Each structure stands twice: as structure tokens, then as C-alpha cells.
Amino acid sequence: MNISINSVKQSRIEQVDFTNLPFGKVFSDHMLVADYALGKWSDPKILPFGKFEISPSMTALHHGQSIFEGMKAYWGKSDKPLLFRPKDNFRRLNLSANRMCMPEIDELLFMEGLMTLVKLDQNWIPKTEGNSLYIRPIYFSNDEVIGIKPADNYRLIIFTCPTSAYYSDPLRVKIETRYVRGSHGGVGFAKAAGNYGGAMLPTKLANDQGFHQLLWTDAYNHEYLEESGSMNVMFLINNTLVTPSLSESKLAGITRDSVLTIAKEWGMNVEDRPVSVLELIEAAKNGSLQEAFGTGTAANLAPIKTIGHADKFYDLPDLKPDSFINRMSKYLMDLKTGVLEDHHNWIVEVN
Ligand SMILES: *Cc1c(COP(=O)(O)O)cnc(C)c1O
Numbered sequence: 001m002n003i004s005i006n007s008v009k010q011s012r013i014e015q016v017d018f019t020n021l022p023f024g025k026v027f028s029d030h031m032l033v034a035d036y037a038l039g040k041w042s043d044p045k046i047l048p049f050g051k052f053e054i055s056p057s058m059t060a061l062h063h064g065q066s067i068f069e070g071m072k073a074y075w076g077k078s079d080k081p082l083l084f085r086p087k088d089n090f091r092r093l094n095l096s097a098n099r100m101c102m103p104e105i106d107e108l109l110f111m112e113g114l115m116t117l118v119k120l121d122q123n124w125i126p127k128t129e130g131n132s133l134y135i136r137p138i139y140f141s142n143d144e145v146i147g148i149k150p151a152d153n154y155r156l157i158i159f160t161c162p163t164s165a166y167y168s169d170p171l172r173v174k175i176e177t178r179y180v181r182g183s184h185g186g187v188g189f190a191k192a193a194g195n196y197g198g199a200m201l202p203t204k205l206a207n208d209q210g211f212h213q214l215l216w217t218d219a220y221n222h223e224y225l226e227e228s229g230s231m232n233v234m235f236l237i238n239n240t241l242v243t244p245s246l247s248e249s250k251l252a253g254i255t256r257d258s259v260l261t262i263a264k265e266w267g268m269n270v271e272d273r274p275v276s277v278l279e280l281i282e283a284a285k286n287g288s289l290q291e292a293f294g295t296g297t298a299a300n301l302a303p304i305k306t307i308g309h310a311d312k313f314y315d316l317p318d319l320k321p322d323s324f325i326n327r328m329s330k331y332l333m334d335l336k337t338g339v340l341e342d343h344h345n346w347i348v349e350v351n
Helices: 059-063 086-099 107-120 193-208 254-265 277-286 324-336
Strands: 030-037 045-048 066-068 071-075 081-084 132-141 154-163 171-175 213-217 225-228 232-237 240-243 269-272 289-296 300-309 312-315 347-349
Touching: 030 107, 045 107, 059 132, 066 086, 066 193, 081 107, 081 324, 086 107, 086 132, 086 254, 107 132, 107 154, 193 213, 232 254, 232 277, 240 254, 254 269, 254 289, 254 300, 254 324, 277 289, 277 300, 277 312, 289 324, 300 324
Parallel strands: 171 213, 171 300, 240 269
Antiparallel strands: 030 045, 030 154, 066 132, 071 081, 071 132, 081 347, 132 154, 213 225, 225 232, 232 240, 232 289, 289 300, 300 312
């Protein structure tokens, strides 16, 4: 495989204020583009980040064969870029692709393309603590025909954004008991574009009521908790880490898996099982709910301060410096930046 590189004549990096990086608004110099046509992938190309032409009949726009991923590169202690569990993102991208009836992406194309892109734009990885380079692979159908059928042409693009922490304030979340995000047999486990479009109205309605995010519940009786906007959720109840078990309707977060793995290594009680709304509200009422948080690549661990349910509000205690959330956030950051030894084989160094 040959990756051609058409680099920018003049980098834009001097124009960027690295002390003020709003999420997803600042883009690094280059992007990787690979096309699928006539049953096979072309060699990827690296180009200056920028616009490209599409046809009004482009299939992804009409029928939504469009999926994405999200991962991060950190500036490592060894003075090299470090990727956190990129092969898990690659596997999940192909899981989403399968569900959306899109061709699988070659591992070599994805991994080599990703590494070459991150190395080329490595100066865009913020070196300040807590900040990182967010990596967005996007994969969509690109036929120019208005027929509802799996497309013949596809495009994969990977681009990157230097970014600081995602949420600043502790979250107010609303338990959603009217709208649904995913169901058995659906596409909830895929990072499919339409999942996020469908979530916008219910999220907007919650925003209007003063909430940052939703806590989705199951599609059948709204009895069991699912996950949050772009995060899985976890609760510390009586010193046990409790999280809703995965299903076809939930996105299997890599952060979720990392937190559960480390918590078990720490010797904690971890319960990966159905969690009912009733149980959570009871725990909030009787004080056994110590901590609640979302987990995701963009947000890392996002503490939840208030849970809204049936017009009532349940506040969590303020976080102490040695809270589980604080200890786990620090541990994960130290792992991702190479301060701690990587005995899980999660880190991939970009050379
Ligand atoms: C991306 C995402 C997550 C978190 O996944 P990570 O791999 O931890 O980033 C959780 N839920 C939804 C709906 C998501 O889109």
C-alpha cells in the first residue's frame, strides 16, 4: 500500500490559539481520504484539510449510510504521539459498517493511514495537560443515484481537531421516558449518523428544561437505564461500581470497557447488569448513590450532579478530591500519556 502525501504549502498552526480550543471547531492541516469503488479500496491519500464536491444525489445524504468513530492522540511522556486503543475503534467502525451494509475497511489501510496522518500533523497535538488531538474517522456512501439500496461507492475520511476538555460543568441529566434512542434489532450499537440526528429533538427539549443531557431508558417500558448522549453511564452505589450491561441498543464504549477493567484490577466490586430507573432513584433518595458519571472518548469521565426524573430533581453529593471519578480520571490520563506502564497493551506509539 502506498500513501501519497500532498502537504500544505503553509501550515495554519500559527493562527491557532492553543489556550482556547472549542471542541470540534479547529482542524489540523491534513486529512486522509480513501475511496471504495468497483469492489475494492484505493490507496489512501493525504491532502490539505478542506472541502470537496458532492452531488445532490449523493446517497449518504438521502438514506444515511454514514458512520463515524472518535478517538484521541495524546502527547506522550516519551515525546511521541500516543494513540489509545485505536484498534478497538477500528473494530467498532467495521461493526458499524456491517450493520449499515457497508463494505469492511482494511485494517492495514486504516491503521497505516491513521498513523501517517497523526505523525504528519503531530505538532497539532496539544502538549498541555488534559488536552489532546481528537481524531474523527467518517465513512459514508457516495453513489450518485436516488435508489434505496446499498451503495457501490464509499469514502473514508480521517481528520483531526486539537481539543481541550469537553464538558466543564457537572452535568444535569434527565431520565428520558418518552423518546427512544435504540431498541433490540435496531442500530443503537452502531456509531451511525442517524442515531445522533434522532436524538436532537429530545435532547433539545431537555436543554430547554435546563438539562445538559439525557439518560435514555429502554424502548419497551422505559424501566431500565441505557446510556447518555454520547457517553455510557456508571454509578457508584454503596462502593460498588454499577453500569447498565451492553445490548444491541447501546454503544459499546471503549472508555466504559477501560474503566470497568481498571476498577476490577483495583479490587472493586463491579456490577455489569441491567440497572432500573427505580433502583437509581431509590439509591439517590436513601443516600447510597455516591457518584454518577458518563464515560466517553470526547468527555472522558463526566460527573453528573443532578438527575431529573418525573419532574423531581435528585442532587448528588459534591465530589471529594479522592472520589472514584477523580482517581479514575487521573489514572486514565496517566495511562494515555505514558506516565503509567501499559500492561494492557492499549497504547500505540506513533513513530
Ligand atoms: C461514542 C459513544 C460512546 C462512548 O464510546 P467511547 O468509545 O468510550 O468513546 C457512548 N455512547 C454513544 C452513544 C456514543 O456515540
